[in-house]
Amino acid sequence: MTWLVIGGLVVVLLLAFFIGRRTGTRLALKRVRQYARNPESSDAEADHPGRYRAALIVNPTKADVRRLASTAEAICRFEGWSPPLVLETTLDDSGEGAAVRALDEGVDVVIAAGGDGTIRAVASALAGTSTPMGIVPLGTGNLLARNVDIVLDKTEWALRIALWGRNRYIDVGTAKLAEDGDSHVFTVMTGLGFDAAVMADTNSDLKSRVGWLAYVEAGSRKLAGRPSHVKVTYDNDYRISARVRSVLGGNCGKLQGGLQLLPQAVIDDGMLDVLIVSPKNIGQWVGVLASIVGRRATKGLHTDIRKCQKVVIESKDELDVQLDGDALGRSGYLEMEVMPSALTVRVPTVEQRRQIRAEAWPV
C-alpha cells in the first residue's frame, strides 16, 4: 500500500514537472507575442530597424498565412530582426519565383514554410548562392527537415532555428529528363518507376487526412506491376543492365518512422546514393521490405545501392518520375548529378537542441 502511495506521488510530481515546463514555454511565447504587439517596442523598431531581415515563403494550402506571418513577425521583432518579407506560393509559382524575389530584396535568410515541394522550389533558387534557407516543415513527409534534424510540429522553434541556427552546407541533386533538357533541383530523392508511380497515384485528399498511410494505400495497388528493362550508367563509366521496378537517387535517406532507405547516404559527402529495386513478384517485395527495414538495402534482397556523382538511367518503357515527392511526368531517360555543398541550410545549434529538449524558450 505504501509503495502504491509513493508510486502515485512520483507520477504526480513527474506530471507537474513536465506540465510546468510546457507552460513555461507557452508563457515565454506569450511574452514574445505581447512584445510584438506593444506599440512602444514598435516605435523603437521604427527608429532602429533590425540589422537582419528574413523572407518567409508560405504555401497557403498548408498553413494559415496570417497567423504564421504574425508569429514570424513577433519572433523577428523579439530577436531584433526587421519584420519579415512574407510571400505566398501560388499554383504557377511553387516557391522558386518568390525566393528569387527575396534574393533581389537582399534578405539574410529565406524561410520556406510548406511541404517538401515548397522546400524544393525555394532550394532551386537558393542553390549556388550564399543565402541560407530556413525550414518550417508543414508537409506530410518533411523529409529534408527530418534529415537535417529540424524540429517538426514546433513552428516557433523552426522559425528561431531559421534566424539563429548554424549554417550547414549540404549537397543538392539535379535531375534531367533528356540529355539537353531542363535541370531540376532536388534536395532529398529523385526516382524513376514504382516510387514515382506511387507518388503520382496517391490520393491527395486521403494524404491530407491520413498522412503517409495514403502512400501505403497507393503502393499496395502498384505492387503487382511488371519490371522494366533499364541501363544504368554510373559516372559515365560503369554500366549495368537490369530488370527493375524502381531506380532512386538520393542525397539523404531518412524517411518517416525512422526508416532509412539509403543507410549509407550522407547529405554533404558530394555523392549520390543510387538504389535499384528489382523484385519480380510479391514474395520478393517482402525481401525488399525486410532489407529496407533491416537497413541492409546496400546489398539486400533484390536491392542494390551504389555511390556515384552522376547516374544516367535509360529505360525502354516510359516510367513515372518524382522529385522529392513531386510527380514530374513520364520519361524513358533520367539523369541525376550531385552539386556538392551547393545549398546552405539553417540547422539547430547544440544549445538550441538542448533548449528544445528542455522546452526552455530563451528570454
Ligand SMILES: [Mg+2]
Ligand atoms: Mg550524399
